[in-house]
Structure formats: structure tokens, C-alpha cells
Amino acid sequence: xxxxxxxxxxxxxxxxxxxxxxxxxxxxxxxxxxxxxxxxxxxxxxxxxxxxxxxxxxxxxxxxxxxxxxxxxxxxxxxxxxxxxxxxxxxxxxxxxxxxxxxxxxxxxxxxxxxxxxxxxxxxxxxxxxxxxxxxxxxxxxxxxxxxxxxxxxxxxxxxxxxxxxxxxxxxxxxxxxxxxxxxxxxxxxxxxxxxxxxxxxxxxxxxxxxxxxxxxxxxxxxxxxxxxxxxxxxxxxxxxxxxxxxxxxxxxxxxxxxxxxxxxxxxxxxxxxxxxxxxxxxxxxxxxxxxxxxxxxxxxxxxxxxxxxxxxxxxxxxxxxxxxxxxxxxxxx
Amino acid sequence: xxxxxxxxxxxxxxxxxxxxxxxxxxxxxxxxxxxxxxxxxxxxxxxxxxxxxxxxxxxxxxxxxxxxxxxxxxxxxxxxxxxxxxxxxxxxxxxxxxxxxxxxxxxxxxxxxxxxxxxxxxxxxxxxxxxxxxxxxxxxxxxxxxxxxxxxxxxxxxxxxxxxxxxxxxxxxxxxxxxxxxxxxxxxxxxxxxxxxxxxxxxxxxxxxxxxxxxxxxxxxxxxxxxxxxxxxxxxx
Numbered sequence: 001x002x003x004x005x006x007x008x009x010x011x012x013x014x015x016x017x018x019x020x021x022x023x024x025x026x027x028x029x030x031x032x033x034x035x036x037x038x039x040x041x042x043x044x045x046x047x048x049x050x051x052x053x054x055x056x057x058x059x060x061x062x063x064x065x066x067x068x069x070x071x072x073x074x075x076x077x078x079x080x081x082x083x084x085x086x087x088x089x090x091x092x093x094x095x096x097x098x099x100x101x102x103x104x105x106x107x108x109x110x111x112x113x114x115x116x117x118x119x120x121x122x123x124x125x126x127x128x129x130x131x132x133x134x135x136x137x138x139x140x141x142x143x144x145x146x147x148x149x150x151x152x153x154x155x156x157x158x159x160x161x162x163x164x165x166x167x168x169x170x171x172x173x174x175x176x177x178x179x180x181x182x183x184x185x186x187x188x189x190x191x192x193x194x195x196x197x198x199x200x201x202x203x204x205x206x207x208x209x210x211x212x213x214x215x216x217x218x219x220x221x222x223x224x225x226x227x228x229x230x231x232x233x234x235x236x237x238x239x240x241x242x243x244x245x246x247x248x249x250x251x252x253x254x255x256x257x258x259x260x261x262x263x264x265x266x267x268x269x270x271x272x273x274x275x276x277x278x279x280x281x282x283x284x285x286x287x288x289x290x291x292x293x294x295x296x297x298x299x300x301x302x303x304x305x306x307x308x309x310x311x312x313x314x315x316x317x318x319x320x321x322x323x324x325x326x327x328x329x330x331x332x333x334x
Numbered sequence: 335x336x337x338x339x340x341x342x343x344x345x346x347x348x349x350x351x352x353x354x355x356x357x358x359x360x361x362x363x364x365x366x367x368x369x370x371x372x373x374x375x376x377x378x379x380x381x382x383x384x385x386x387x388x389x390x391x392x393x394x395x396x397x398x399x400x401x402x403x404x405x406x407x408x409x410x411x412x413x414x415x416x417x418x419x420x421x422x423x424x425x426x427x428x429x430x431x432x433x434x435x436x437x438x439x440x441x442x443x444x445x446x447x448x449x450x451x452x453x454x455x456x457x458x459x460x461x462x463x464x465x466x467x468x469x470x471x472x473x474x475x476x477x478x479x480x481x482x483x484x485x486x487x488x489x490x491x492x493x494x495x496x497x498x499x500x501x502x503x504x505x506x507x508x509x510x511x512x513x514x515x516x517x518x519x520x521x522x523x524x525x526x527x528x529x530x531x532x533x534x535x536x537x538x539x540x541x542x543x544x545x546x547x548x549x550x551x552x553x554x555x556x557x558x559x560x561x562x563x564x565x566x567x568x569x570x571x
Binding site: 185188189191192194195196198199200201202203204205206207 | 389410
């Protein structure tokens with residue numbers, strides 16, 4: 001029984017948590033790609049900067065003596081999301097829009113976004129240094145241990161408060177995004193621009209507004225993902241750069257330009273990671289007594305060692321693209 | 335006199351940055367008229383429509399809509415002024431449903447456009463049954479109906495159609511031409527480029543025969559069909 005609970009903790013809960021983070025990031029990447037036609041490499045750093053905004057406001061709130069039943073970082077998250085959305089629109093205005101107006105090729109835009117990545121990382125290090133920071137200033141992270149009253153189980157299903165908040169937030173985002181994209185005038189206009197920008201223009205759709213909306217959603221969700229991840233672990237300046245590649249893998253697996261594909265891709269990549277580094281030998285332990293002596297009892301069966309976790313999304317990516325060249329949700333073709 | 339024209343373009347010169355494709359094109363139609371632009375490949379027919387709709391730079395010449403100068407105004411300004419354009423290719427949002435396509439046509443309107451939706455479904459009955467289907471899944475003729483419906487949703491006074499029957503079977507071609515006449519009956523001016531010159535000139539109030547970026551003949555549709563020079567050179571005898 002303990003082994004099963006360990007599996008639930010390590011694979012199901014961790015997979016849902018990291019999958020949610022990937023999904024929130026990949027939605028932004030895929031929307032930006034759909035509307036602006038380039039891979040936005042600075043997306044990971046929007047996460048870091050967003051989390052940094054949240055940390056600053058949290059510190060201010062803590063020093064002002066505010067307390068709340070949920071982590072302060074979560075309460076102030078909307079402020080960080082708004083600030084990051086404004087930053088994203090500003091970055092677009094200063095760096096990407098001038099290139100776009102000149103009709104620059106997408107590859108140049110990608111290079112520009114790598115430049116923005118380096119710049120944002122530099123700015124974060126300049127102001128915040130390189131050390132890790134915790135969101136819990138005078139607060140304590142709640143960890144829920146749910147006892148399982150079956151058999152002789154001693155382990156508990158363990159989930160932290162930020163993890164619960166993350167999963168609930170992601171679920172709300174999925175529903176809200178669906179409503180926005182299929183029921184509202186602005187959401188449908190976004191899909192129209194993503195589908196056929198020339199026709200959107202001749203229909204009189206305000207493409208500037210659509211671009212702004214894209215950055216608001218992308219920047220806001222990046223800030224939320226960065227904040228919620230930092231609440232669960234700690235905030236490191238390179239936190240989200242390591243997330244960037246799995247997030248791109250998730251967006252492509254789901255079908256580039258497809259927001260719900262990105263969400264599905266995020267969870268596929270997240271679960272693939274946790275499943276592949278899980279030590280499956282643990283699940284054999286209950287059978288140790290009846291194990292045939294001729295075969296040595298395995299102590300470690302994992303698909304890949306933990307150090308190679310980052311390779312898993314790309315394995316999934318290649319496997320999916322061989323099976324469906326435009327991703328699971330039939331995304332854009334190149 | 336000139337104030338009577340719905341659209342009037344005089345002496346248009348322009349192209350895509352290189353040599354001029356249009357070399358002095360004149361187009362003028364009155365309210366509730368159907369104008370048809372015909373001519374050989376490369377005559378500048380589609381380019382003329384694009385020039386009127388601000389999709390390429392007019393280097394010389396003027397365009398007036400209802401007497402207002404709109405030369406080189408961008409499409410997003412022209413749609414609210416009552417102009418709509420249906421490109422020849424990629425003229426529907428393939429991943430959006432039929433109804434969403436029509437709603438995007440009404441994007442510039444902030445009023446309730448449900449009446450217009452019903453109106454489009456009466457003009458194009460096949461669309462009513464398919465309103466929740468993705469436009470990309472429809473047949474070529476039905477896609478053309480979606481494209482025309484989308485353009486009509488902005489309640490234009492003038493609709494520009496670029497080869498609406500290209501690639502359609504003769505059956506669908508007749509249907510589309512019927513719809514064009516119906517659109518005009520509802521008080522919308524139509525300016526269309528058409529490969530099926532004879533059939534289109536038959537119901538055209540004004541016909542423009544272009545060749546090498548300039549008007550070769552301009553007259554009523556019936557007169558152009560009757561003109562032996564036009565027939566010999568441009569209508570295949």
C-alpha cells in the first residue's frame with residue numbers, strides 16, 4: 001500500500017503540478033506563435049520576472065503587516081500578472097513591433113526574443129542577485145498529509161497548499177480560456193487572426209487590439225506560472241529558463257497555435273517526465289516474498305535517470321511528431 | 335455628376351513595388367449597379383480591386399467612395415465606410431465555424447447583428463444547415479457563400495468580389511451569379527472580377543475590359559457583348 005501512495009505522490013501529483021506549469025506557459029507560447037508567427041524564446045523569463053514582481057509585492061505586504069489565510073504570494077498574484085502583461089506589451093512595442101512593421105522574417109523575430117531573454121535575465125540578476133529566495137516571509141507553507149485508511153499504509157498522500165492552488169488555478173484558466181475563445185467577440189477575433197491574418201485585416205478586425213490581448217494573456221499566465229512554481233519551491237533567477245524547452249515541446253506536441261493542444265501537451269510532457277524518472281522497482285516490493293530466487297530482485301527500474309529528465313520532453317516530441325506531424329490537435333503546418 | 339458614383343477611380347497607377355501593373359485604370363459604378371471587370375490574365379483585374387481596397391499603394395490617380403477621397407486608405411478604415419472585399423483565395427477562416435465567420439464580418443459593427451445573420455441565411459440557404467460546421471470543411475461553392483456572407487455582414491454599400499466563381503462547377507457558378515444579382519437587389523453595389531466573361535457581362539450594368547493595366551473598353555455589359563471587337567479579342571469569338 002505504501003508503494004502505491006508513493007507512486008501517487010511522485011507520479012500523479014508531481015505530474016499534475018509540473019504539467020500545470022508547462023500548460024500555463026505553453027498556452028502563451030502557442031498563442032503568441034499563432035498571432036505573431038514567431039517562437040517567443042523570452043517566455044520563460046516573463047515567468048521569472050512575473051514571479052519577481054509577485055515576490056516584491058509579497059515582501060511589501062509582509063512588511064506592512066498584512067496576513068491572509070492563503071499564501072501572500074497567491075493573493076498578490078493578480079498584481080504580478082497585470083504588471084507582467086504591461087511589461088510584455090512594452091517589450092512588444094519596443095523590440096518586436098518595429099521589426100514586424102518592417103516585415104521582418106520570423107527567424108529574425110526569434111533572434112530578437114533570444115536577445116530579450118538575455119536582457120531580462122541580466123536585469124533580474126542585477127536587481128535580485130543570483131541567490132534563491134523564498135516567498136514565505138513570516139508565513140509557513142501548509143503541507144497536507146492525507147492518511148489513507150486502507151490496510152497497513154503508513155505513508156500519507158502529500159500535497160502542498162501552493163500545489164493545490166496551482167491545480168485549481170489551471171483548471172479555472174482552462175475553462176475561462178475556452179469561454180473567451182469561443183464565446184466572446186475578442187476571443188473569436190483572436191482565432192480569426194491566428195487562422196488568416198490577411199482576411200482578418202480585410203474584415204476590419206483591429207489586429208493591434210488582438211496583438212495586445214495576446215500579450216496580456218501570455219504575460220499574465222507566464223507570471224502566474226512563475227509565481228505558483230516559486231511558491232511551491234523557491235524563486236531562482238534561472239528558474240524558468242529551464243522550463244522553456246519543455247514548454248516549447250508541450251506547445252509543439254499539442255499542435256502549435258492550438259491553445260487546448262498546448263494544455264494537453266503540457267500535461268503529456270509533465271506526466272512523461274514523472275513517469276520516466278519514477279523508480280518502478282518500488283512497486284515490486286510487495287512481491288518480494290514470492291519473488292523467484294533465480295532472478296535477482298530489482299532495486300531500480302526507471303526509464304531514464306533523473307539527471308536526464310530534460311531529454312524526456314524531446315523524446316515525446318519526436319515520437320508524437322512521427323505519428324502526427326502537426327501535433328495532437330492538428331496545429332499549423334510549416 | 336461625379337457625386338453620383340458609388341465608387342469612382344480615375345487614372346490609377348500602381349503595383350507591388352516594382353514596375354507599375356496598373357497604368358491608368360478608370361473604374362466607376364453607380365449605386366445599385368453591378369460592375370464586372372474582365373480581361374486576359376495579367377491585365378491587372380485583381381490588382382485593380384486591391385488598389386481600390388487599399389491593399390497596394392496607388393502611386394498616381396484617385397479613388398472616391400460616395401464622393402469621399404479614399405485613395406490609399408487601409409482596409410480597416412474602409413470597412414466602416416461601407417466597403418467590403420472578398421479575396422479570390424483563402425477567403426474564409428477555415429478553423430472557425432460558418433457562423434463565427436459571419437460574425438467576424440460584423441466585427442466593425444457594435445449593434446445587434448442577429449437580423450443580418452438571418453438575412454445571410456435566407457440569401458445562402460445551404461449555410462443555415464452548416465452554421466456550426468468549420469468553414470474549412472465545406473465544398474468550394476459553399477465556402478464562396480461563406481466568404482460573400484462574411485463580407486455582407488458589415489452592411490456594405492459596395493462589395494468587391496475577386497473571381498467568385500474560380501474553380502467552381504458550372505452549377506455553382508450559376509448559383510453564385512444568382513446571388514450577386516440578389517445582393518444588388520438589396521441595394522448593395524457589386525464590383526467583381528470574373529473569368530467567365532460572357533456570363534458575367536450578361537447581367538453587368540457596366541463592364542470594364544482591361545488589358546495590360548489599362549481600360550481597353552468600358553460600356554454597358556450588353557453593349558460589350560454585342561461589340562464585335564470585344565467579342566473577337568476578349569470573349570473568345
